[in-house]
Amino acid sequence: MIQPSRPETAAAEILCVGTELLLGNIVNSNARWLAEQLASLGIPHHRQEVVGDHRARLICAVQSASRRCRLLITTGGLGPTPDDLTTEAIAAAFEAPLEERAEVWADIQTKMTRRGRPPSPEVRRQALLPVGATLLPNPTGTAPGMIWTPVPGFTVLTFPGVPSEMKAMWSATAAPWLQQAGLAQGVFASRILRFWGVAESTLALRVEDLLAGANPTVAPYAGAGDVSLRLTAAAADQQAAEALLDPLEAEVRARLGQSCFGGDDDSLASVVLAKLRLRGQSLAVAESCTGGGLGAALAAVPGASDVFLGGVIAYANAVKQQLLAVPAELLREHGAVSDPVARAMAEGVQRLTGSTWALAVSGIAGPGGGSPDKPVGLVHLALAGPHGSSSEGVQFGASRGRSWIQTLSIGEALNRLRLALD
Amino acid sequence: MIQPSRPETAAAEILCVGTELLLGNIVNSNARWLAEQLASLGIPHHRQEVVGDHRARLICAVQSASRRCRLLITTGGLGPTPDDLTTEAIAAAFEAPLEERAEVWADIQTKMTRRGRPPSPEVRRQALLPVGATLLPNPTGTAPGMIWTPVPGFTVLTFPGVPSEMKAMWSATAAPWLQQAGLAQGVFASRILRFWGVAESTLALRVEDLLAGANPTVAPYAGAGDVSLRLTAAAADQQAAEALLDPLEAEVRARLGQSCFGGDDDSLASVVLAKLRLRGQSLAVAESCTGGGLGAALAAVPGASDVFLGGVIAYANAVKQQLLAVPAELLREHGAVSDPVARAMAEGVQRLTGSTWALAVSGIAGPGGGSPDKPVGLVHLALAGPHGSSSEGVQFGASRGRSWIQTLSIGEALNRLRLALD
Numbered sequence: 001m002i003q004p005s006r007p008e009t010a011a012a013e014i015l016c017v018g019t020e021l022l023l024g025n026i027v028n029s030n031a032r033w034l035a036e037q038l039a040s041l042g043i044p045h046h047r048q049e050v051v052g053d054h055r056a057r058l059i060c061a062v063q064s065a066s067r068r069c070r071l072l073i074t075t076g077g078l079g080p081t082p083d084d085l086t087t088e089a090i091a092a093a094f095e096a097p098l099e100e101r102a103e104v105w106a107d108i109q110t111k112m113t114r115r116g117r118p119p120s121p122e123v124r125r126q127a128l129l130p131v132g133a134t135l136l137p138n139p140t141g142t143a144p145g146m147i148w149t150p151v152p153g154f155t156v157l158t159f160p161g162v163p164s165e166m167k168a169m170w171s172a173t174a175a176p177w178l179q180q181a182g183l184a185q186g187v188f189a190s191r192i193l194r195f196w197g198v199a200e201s202t203l204a205l206r207v208e209d210l211l212a213g214a215n216p217t218v219a220p221y222a223g224a225g226d227v228s229l230r231l232t233a234a235a236a237d238q239q240a241a242e243a244l245l246d247p248l249e250a251e252v253r254a255r256l257g258q259s260c261f262g263g264d265d266d267s268l269a270s271v272v273l274a275k276l277r278l279r280g281q282s283l284a285v286a287e288s289c290t291g292g293g294l295g296a297a298l299a300a301v302p303g304a305s306d307v308f309l310g311g312v313i314a315y316a317n318a319v320k321q322q323l324l325a326v327p328a329e330l331l332r333e334h335g336a337v338s339d340p341v342a343r344a345m346a347e348g349v350q351r352l353t354g355s356t357w358a359l360a361v362s363g364i365a366g367p368g369g370g371s372p373d374k375p376v377g378l379v380h381l382a383l384a385g386p387h388g389s390s391s392e393g394v395q396f397g398a399s400r401g402r403s404w405i406q407t408l409s410i411g412e413a414l415n416r417l418r419l420a421l422d
Numbered sequence: 423m424i425q426p427s428r429p430e431t432a433a434a435e436i437l438c439v440g441t442e443l444l445l446g447n448i449v450n451s452n453a454r455w456l457a458e459q460l461a462s463l464g465i466p467h468h469r470q471e472v473v474g475d476h477r478a479r480l481i482c483a484v485q486s487a488s489r490r491c492r493l494l495i496t497t498g499g500l501g502p503t504p505d506d507l508t509t510e511a512i513a514a515a516f517e518a519p520l521e522e523r524a525e526v527w528a529d530i531q532t533k534m535t536r537r538g539r540p541p542s543p544e545v546r547r548q549a550l551l552p553v554g555a556t557l558l559p560n561p562t563g564t565a566p567g568m569i570w571t572p573v574p575g576f577t578v579l580t581f582p583g584v585p586s587e588m589k590a591m592w593s594a595t596a597a598p599w600l601q602q603a604g605l606a607q608g609v610f611a612s613r614i615l616r617f618w619g620v621a622e623s624t625l626a627l628r629v630e631d632l633l634a635g636a637n638p639t640v641a642p643y644a645g646a647g648d649v650s651l652r653l654t655a656a657a658a659d660q661q662a663a664e665a666l667l668d669p670l671e672a673e674v675r676a677r678l679g680q681s682c683f684g685g686d687d688d689s690l691a692s693v694v695l696a697k698l699r700l701r702g703q704s705l706a707v708a709e710s711c712t713g714g715g716l717g718a719a720l721a722a723v724p725g726a727s728d729v730f731l732g733g734v735i736a737y738a739n740a741v742k743q744q745l746l747a748v749p750a751e752l753l754r755e756h757g758a759v760s761d762p763v764a765r766a767m768a769e770g771v772q773r774l775t776g777s778t779w780a781l782a783v784s785g786i787a788g789p790g791g792g793s794p795d796k797p798v799g800l801v802h803l804a805l806a807g808p809h810g811s812s813s814e815g816v817q818f819g820a821s822r823g824r825s826w827i828q829t830l831s832i833g834e835a836l837n838r839l840r841l842a843l844d
Contacts, residue, residue: 022467024458025641025652028450031472036446045444046479048472050453057468190445201502201544211504219475220503221442222584230447285714285735291721292707292714295735299713302789302824310741313707313717315732319775323734323745353741367724397536399562402724404586 011044012183013069015061017076017086018161019052030075030163037170041184042234043071053077058089066093066154071183076161078143080122086158087146091130094150098128101135108142136173141165147177155181189241190232191263193252196415198259200227206255216244218252225404225411226268261418268414269297269304275421276307281356283417285311286324286345288336288362289379294410309353314345324348337362337374339391342382346391350384357420358384359413360391365402379409383416392416433466434605435491437483439498439508440583441474452497452585459592463600464610464656465493475499480511488515488576493605498583500565502544508580509568513552516572520550523557530564558595563587569599577603611663612654613685615674618837620681622649628677638666640674648690648833683840690836691719691726697843698729703778705839707733708746708767710758710784711801716832731775736767746770759784759796761813764804768813772806779842780806781835782813787824801831805838814838 014034020026031048038045047068051057058077065072077086091098105127112119126143129135136145136157143165145158157174159166178184195203200222204211207229210218216233229252233244253260262271276283285294291313298308314320317336321328326344334340345360363379370376376398382391396408436456442448453470460467469490473479480499487494499508513520527549534541548565551557558567558579565587567580579596581588600606617625622642626633629651632640638655651674655666675682684693698705707716713735720730736742739758743750748766756762768782785801792798798820804813818830 021454022457022470023461023641024454024456027454028470032443032446032449034446035444039445046474046476047483048444048450048470050470052468054468061469190447192447199539201542202539204503205542205544208504219441219505221440221447222501230442230445232445284741287714287717288732289721290718291726291730291732292709292717292735293721295709295714295737296712296718296828299711299715299735299737299787299828300825304713305737305791308713308737310710310713310735310737310745312734312745313714313721313732315717315721315727315730316775319706319732323732323774352745353738365721369727395536395538397533399533401562401586401590403722404562406718406721 011046011069012038012071012073013046013065014038014048015065015072015074016048016050016161017053017058017074018050019054019083021050021076022052030161030166033163033167034073034075034170037175038073039188039190041175041178042186042188043178043184053083053085055085055089055092058085059093062090062093062156066151070153070155071178072154072156073159074156075159075166078126078145078158078160080120080126080142084125087128087130090148090150090156090158094130096130096132096150099131100124100127101129102127104129104135104144107137107144111142136169138165139168139172145169147174155183186234186236187238187241188232188234189238189245190230191245191249193229193231193249193260194262194266195227195229195256195259196225196261196268196411198227198256203227203229203256203259207252210248210252216248218248225408258419258422261415267297267301268411268418270301272414272418272421273298273301273304273307275418276357279356279421282307282309282354284309284349284353284355284358286349286358286360287311287313288315288320288345288360289365290361290406290409291315293406294359294361294413297410297414309355311349311353311358312345320345324352335374337364337378337380339380339382339393342380342391343384343389346382346384347389356386357417359417360384361409361413363405363409365405365409366398367402370398377405379405379412381409381413381416383413383420385420433468433491434460434493434495435468435487436460436470437487437494437496438470438472438583439475439480439496440472441476441505443472443498444474452583452588455585455589456495456497456592459597460495461654462610462612463597463606464608465600465606475505475507477507477511477514480507481515484512484515484578488573492575492577493600494576494578495581496578497581497588500548500567500580500582502542502548502565506547509550509552512570512572512578512580516552518552518554518572521553522546522549523551524549526551526557526566529559529566533564558591560587561590561594567591569596577605608656608658609660609663610654610656611660611667612652613667613671615651615653615671615678615682616684616688617649617651617678617681618683618690618833620649620678625649625651625678629674632670632674638670640670680841680844683837689719689723690833690840692723694836694840694843695720695723695726695729697840698779701778701843704729704731704775706731706771706775706777706780708771708780708782709733709735710737710742710767710782711787712783712828712831713737715828716781716783716835719832719836731777733771733775733780734767742767746774757796759786759800759802761802761804761815764802764813765806765811768804768806768811778808779839781839782806783831783835785827785831787827787831788820789824792820799827801827801834803831803835803838805835805842807842
């Protein structure tokens with residue numbers, strides 16, 4: 001084996017403790033939240049680990065971390081039950097004795113009594129902290145954490161696994177302490193730019209030279225159909241970090257043009273709704289294979305109702321005929337999945353609702369219903385506007401599966417309208 | 423420092439690769455899913471780790487894992503961009519050269535061409551695997567994984583970070599391989615029982631005695647509105663494991679009654695569609711605040727079209743009047759979010775489509791639009807059937823936010839129809 005370079009020691013690590021995480025019973029939302037907090041404080045963070053409620057493995061994880069990083073954040077394992085072992089294991093990792101803190105035991109008794117529960121002997125374990133550790137108070141729960149520097153250059157902060165308690169303790173005590181202790185190094189600012197209609201690999205190629213930058217950095221990632229770039233800058237303060245990002249964002253937008261549909265919390269639906277709102281125009285939908293998903297994407301955006309009127313879910317052909325007045329001949333001659341029918345659907349719902357614009361989707365989401373002529377993944381997308389209508393067939397590929405084909409159809413339909421509004 | 427005991431080497435570890443996880447941009451749902459799969463295969467799993475897209479740290483993580491465990495599952499970092507480093511780093515960790523696999527490159531070209539995108543040189547990187555590694559095919563995406571035993575007693579399986587691709591690869595190739603390779607120890611059989619209309623804490627209380635069992639085990643977990651119990655049994659073979667689960671499932675079902683709507687891959691929508699299919703009956707929907715999400719939940723189920731006809735998205739009041747013939751007086755007198763209007767919507771769409779059953783949803787998903795009389799979170803749900811219609815108001819609570827209120831409305835509407843069909 002080759003020897004890897006020793007990782008930087010200045011960084012932070014997160015250690016989440018809990019067998020329920022290893023069994024897949026719950027998703028590790030604490031790690032995500034802590035990661036965001038560390039990033040916003042400008043504390044570089046290179047590693048997360050999850051271990052179960054197991055004394056030897058906990059000791060091993062803490063000792064390893066102490067050799068790699070300056071700051072270890074732990075969550076979980078501070079409760080009163082026998083499988084809550086975090087404090088005890090951390091103390092054992094550095095051969096420090098535990099001692100009961102009178103003020104903690106008093107606080108636990110007060111909280112238990114207020115909840116109408118007698119303070120049990122099990123709960124008293126939570127008042128034990130290693131000698132030399134500083135209390136990290138828990139304003140809402142009975143399990144306090146600690147701030148402890150057991151060896152020079154290595155500090156551990158412990159939090160309970162209950163998200164609300166962890167967050168309250170972080171904001172009240174841990175974040176200010178990290179800033180005061182000089183562990184927060186400036187700030188990181190981050191922006192997301194979102195794209196549609198460009199593959200992740202193509203996008204990366206267009207910004208290849210920028211991907212190599214050290215500060216600010218550019219990193220691509222892919223969702224279901226949409227692709228994003230994350231721009232991140234480190235600086236002494238927020239303003240300086242944003243100033244590093246401004247020219248970079250302008251450069252990326254100039255290179256990628258219309259395929260960039262927005263940033264941060266934008267979705268294709270929110271962007272389309274905002275453009276229509278500015279124009280004072282309205283939108284309706286007629287959906288076959290997406291079954292209402294296009295409407296739901298629009299309705300997911302708060303305040304959609306001043307633009308989005310509604311529409312028709314024309315899943316069955318009879319509904320296409322009866323509600324949208326799609327002529328029976330068109331259905332017979334071209335089939336439901338065709339440009340003429342998609343156009344007739346869009347025009348039909350535009351007429352019915354009086355909307356300025358209308359989108360229609362008719363396709364084969366699979367897994368059944370395909371034919372050599374019209375395979376699974378073929379979707380026809382129509383747009384009716386103030387000056388007429390158009391439709392186009394798109395082949396998303398059968399291999400992507402029903403749910404992804406539906407998601408892509410919704411995004412592609414919204415993107416067509418977005419481009420028409422540019 | 424004391425020497426911790428060496429952790430067992432028989433176990434598996436999960437390594438998730440991606441700077442977006444360290445920055446807290448996304449939650450690590452892949453780790454949870456993989457943890458569940460390992461548990462269901464009876465593969466003990468003691469550790470999860472997250473590292474960024476960083477070559478040296480990746481090499482270090484893989485080497486450390488190879489000294490601790492028999493099986494390492496990685497996700498992420500298999501894409502075409504320069505920061506996708508997983509395959510390369512794993513090869514470097516064991517000083518193995520990479521080689522291009524002709525069949526992978528051919529498959530990538532086919533998939534790209536089918537999607538109308540020229541295969542770029544960057545994508546070709548994805549055809550590189552270490553010498554000696556076995557291909558772990560990716561049926562839907564262009565990034566394949568590998569199954570590789572670089573040193574005796576240590577095997578690594580790689581997956582892309584895109585959840586749908588990872589899951590498809592796991593089910594098609596990885597899970598059967600793990601069973602064949604004897605890494606799955608004995609057999610774990612697992613069943614999920616799904617519930618609606620009961621809180622997780624209530625459910626746990628009703629099966630409290632069963633939660634303490636060692637084999638089979640019962641574990642509760644909660645989604646958005648639905649709650650599940652996972653029943654797991656370990657035994658020498660599948661039949662013996664299932665035999666342990668049968669009486670347990672019967673006991674749980676007897677205790678929880680109608681609140682159990684199904685198991686495993688069932689959804690409320692799939693259960694309702696199956697019940698209607700058996701009766702030869704059809705369903706239509708009329709949606710206001712869910713904007714099409716109820717229809718989309720039904721259309722998400724393959725083969726929905728023989729039961730689900732479609733419906734009307736009546737987001738604007740004008741659409742409620744014009745398409746569903748909701749009388750203007752009803753809207754004036756009671757407001758759109760009311761039992762009379764919800765009933766008129768359900769009856770309207772039933773009449774329009776000729777469906778046997780119709781569901782209607784009208785509510786205030788927020789964050790705006792609430793009033794003291796009709797606060798955010800108030801939703802009226804109506805059901806029209808062969809023998810008349812009914813409607814009821816439900817208060818989901820403003821604090822849950824728009825998306826959750828929409829999800830709960832969809833589930834609650836489907837659940838009402840399910841109970842009506844019992």
